[in-house]
Amino acid sequence: MTExxxxxxxxxxxxDPPLYGDRMCESCLRKRINLVQVPENIPWVRCARCGIVEIQGKWVHISEEEIWDELIQRHVHFHEKxxxxxxxxxxxxxSDRHTMLHLQVEGKIENLSFQEEHKMxxxxxxxxxxTCTRRAGNYFEATVQLRSTGRRLSEEEFTTLRSTLDTVIESLSDDPMFFITSEGPVTGGYDVVLGSKGLARTWGRHLVTTYGGHVAESNSTVGRKDGIDVTRLTLLYRKPGYDIGDVLRWRDNFWRVASWSKDGAIMSRIDRQERTGATWRDLESSNVVAQMKDHVIVDIINEDSSVAEFLDPTNWNMAAVRIAWDHTPRQKLRLARIDGEWLALHKLGCDDENEGKSV
Ligand SMILES: [Zn+2]
Ligand SMILES: [Zn+2]
Known part of the structure; x- marks a missing residue:
């Protein structure tokens, strides 16, 4: 008020008053200001290949409603008061490309209510x-080689191993480089080529945690870009093809896997009482000769202090086998068939509790 x-x-x-803002009456004020400024057209970008949306320079997975909210936040400007x-x-x-957004807005400016309708x-x-650019260019940073030790894995086992990658990708953030460039079976294994070294390493750790074994890592330099060496990572994961109780040929003897250790397994020798720790690497030279599921349990017909006779389940003829070092009389025999010969196995904690009692 000026005197x-x-x-x-x-x-x-x-x-006459009341006056608002820059000393205007209500009707003059309403003619001159809007609650919101809304542009007529607003552009947005969607990846033509995979459908993800660019929001302020970042590619993200969002729903259509979220796109509209995002566009409104960025392009609709409310009056400062x-x-x-x-x-x-x-x-x-x-149309395919055009969507009309009808906006109804309300609010107050200097306690005057405004209601407006706009469209953009x-x-x-x-x-x-x-991601699609790099995929199209067959871009990759890392190869993960799935292999095994001890025995060849079945196709099903490789499928299970490979499927853990999907789980890993789902659990990670939306990194555009977390993609698979190519994959497929190779002799003795399965290879997966990935867009990200970080993804390869995370998967490698996941495999070791889940299945044991270890990952060997190697890098190769493939060129230079902007003064920096461009390297490719190769991760070789060997899944142990053996399990607790299996019979392995290892260091010229037969052993059973007694239990897992921090970095490998505790091995229990079959022909005499001996236990030793072996690392995953030590066991790379092992061969699985009889998995637990292939063992047979038989009753003894006759036995003396070193040999037991039983009915060979493959032909029902009488057969003889040297008894295991921990054998107790009248105990059943756990047998493995190796190179056409029967081998009596000593007991491990993993064996069926009841099998020792002869009926
Ligand atoms: Zn006026
Ligand atoms: Zn894309």
Whole structure:
């Protein structure tokens, strides 16, 4: 209020108070300001290959509603004095690329209520995201080689191993480089070529934690870019093909895997009482000769202090075998068939509790 001018009036039309803002009456104010400024057209980019959306330079997986919210946040500008803002949105698809967004907004400016309706056209443009660009260029940083020790894995076992990669990718953040460039079976294994070294290493750790064994890592330099060596990573994972109780040929003797240790297994020798620790690497030279599931349990017909006779389940003829070092009389025999010969196995904690009792 300025002394000396007598009374207040609207600077535009001369109307009496109440006055608002820059000394205008309500109707002059309403003619001059809007609650929101809404652009007519707003562009946005979707990857033409995989459908993900670019939001402020980042490619993200978001729903259509989230796209509209994002566009409104960035492009609809409320009056700086707006308060108690409310916004309702209705979207109408016009064509493949065009969507009309109808906005109903309400709010207060200097305690005057405003209600406005606006529309803006969201125009989709096709782009290609980083992942798709790199995929199309067969980009890769790492190869993971799935192999085994002790025995060849079945196709099913490789399928199970490979499927853990999907689990790992799902559990990680939306990194555009977490993609598979190519994959497929190779002699004795399965290879997966990946867009990210980090993904390869994470998967390698997951495999070791889940299945034991270890990962051997090697790097090769494939060139230079911007003064920095470009390297490729190869991870060789060998899944132990043996399990607790299996019979292995290792260091010229037969052993059973007694238990797992921190970095390998405790091995229990079959022809005499001996236990030793072996690392995963030590066991790379081992061969599985009889898995637990292939062992047979038989009753003894006759026995003396060193040999037991039993009915050979493959032909029902009488056969003889040297008894194991821990054998107790009348105990059943656990047998493994190795190179056409029967071998009596000593007992391990993993063997069936009841099998020792002859019926
Ligand atoms: Zn006025
Ligand atoms: Zn894409």
């Amino acid at each position: 000396g001018l007598g009374r207040e009036f609207c600077l535009v039309c001369g109307a 707006a308060e108690d803002i409310g916004l309702a949105l209705e979207s109408r698809t016009i 056209r969201a125009r989709m443009a096709n782009g290609v995201c980083l």
